[in-house]
Amino acid sequence: MSTHTSVVSTANDTHHQLPIPASLATELAGLHALDCLDREDRPLPSYSFNVRRQLPDGSWARRDTFYNSLTGEAKNEISCILLHIKKSRRWATYSETSGMTEHCRSDDGVEGVRADGEVVECATCPHRLWGRGNGRISAPDCNIVYTLLGIDMDDENPFIIRAKATSRKPVQRYLARHFLGKLQLPDGRRADLPLFTCKTRLSLTMPTGTYAVLQLDKEEDCNEQEIRQFKAIFENLRGVIQPNGDEENGDNTE
Numbered sequence: 001m002s003t004h005t006s007v008v009s010t011a012n013d014t015h016h017q018l019p020i021p022a023s024l025a026t027e028l029a030g031l032h033a034l035d036c037l038d039r040e041d042r043p044l045p046s047y048s049f050n051v052r053r054q055l056p057d058g059s060w061a062r063r064d065t066f067y068n069s070l071t072g073e074a075k076n077e078i079s080c081i082l083l084h085i086k087k088s089r090r091w092a093t094y095s096e097t098s099g100m101t102e103h104c105r106s107d108d109g110v111e112g113v114r115a116d117g118e119v120v121e122c123a124t125c126p127h128r129l130w131g132r133g134n135g136r137i138s139a140p141d142c143n144i145v146y147t148l149l150g151i152d153m154d155d156e157n158p159f160i161i162r163a164k165a166t167s168r169k170p171v172q173r174y175l176a177r178h179f180l181g182k183l184q185l186p187d188g189r190r191a192d193l194p195l196f197t198c199k200t201r202l203s204l205t206m207p208t209g210t211y212a213v214l215q216l217d218k219e220e221d222c223n224e225q226e227i228r229q230f231k232a233i234f235e236n237l238r239g240v241i242q243p244n245g246d247e248e249n250g251d252n253t254e
Contacts, residue, residue, distance in 0.1 A: 083238065089128065146163040
C-alpha cells in the first residue's frame with residue numbers, strides 16, 4: 001500500500017483534499033514552483049475582534065467573534081497551536097470619521113518610526129509615559145501590542161491575532177501560568193517553554209458589555225511527535241509575523 005500525503009485548499013470557502021503519493025509530493029516540492037513569490041504574496045489571515053464587518057451570509061460580525069480577514073468568516077472559538085509571540089509598540093488613534101490613524105510604530109520597542117519617517121528612541125519618547133502632562137493617571141499614547149502566530153486546528157492553516165489594551169493581561173497571565181520558566185533542564189536550570197508544546201483554545205468574553213476581551217485556555221499537552229512537528233513549523237514561520245500590521249479590519253478597541 002502506497003503512502004499518500006494531501007494538499008488542503010481553502011479557496012472559495014471550501015475544504016478538499018487532493019491525495020498525492022509521497023514520492024510525487026517530494027518531486028513537486030523539489031520544483032520550488034512558487035519560489036518567486038515574496039512574503040507580501042503569501043498573506044496570513046488575521047483573526048480580529050471588536051470589528052464591524054459583513055459576513056458572507058450578509059449578516060454582521062459581532063464584537064465577540066473572531067473575524068477572518070481572508071475568508072470573511074466568523075468563529076466563536078479557535079482551537080489552535082500557538083507558535084510564536086512578538087511584542088511591539090504602537091501609537092494610533094481612531095475616530096468614526098477618519099478611521100484609524102497611525103502616528104508611530106516600533107517593531108522592537110527600542111526605536112520607533114513616526115508617520116513622517118522620523119526615528120525616535122522609545123525609552124525617551126514622552127508618548128510611552130503615563131501622565132504626559134495631563135495628570136498622573138492619564139494612560140500612555142503608545143501601547144504594547146502582542147502579535148501571536150498560530151495554527152488553526154480546524155484547517156491546519158496559520159493565522160495571526162493581535163492582543164491590545166484589555167486583551168494584553170490575559171496573554172500575560174497565560175504565559176506566566178504555562179510557559180515562563182516552566183521548562184526543566186537536565187542540569188536543574190529552568191528555561192521558558194515554547195508555546196507549541198500544548199494546544200490552546202481562544203475565546204472572547206464581554207466583561208463590560210462593550211468590548212470583547214481575548215481569553216486563552218490550555219486544552220491539552222502535545223506529545224513528543226506533535227512537538228517535533230510544530231517545532232519545524234515554528235522554525236519555518238516565525239519570521240513571517242508583522243507585529244503592527246495594517247488595521248484593515250478596524251480592530252481598534254481591544
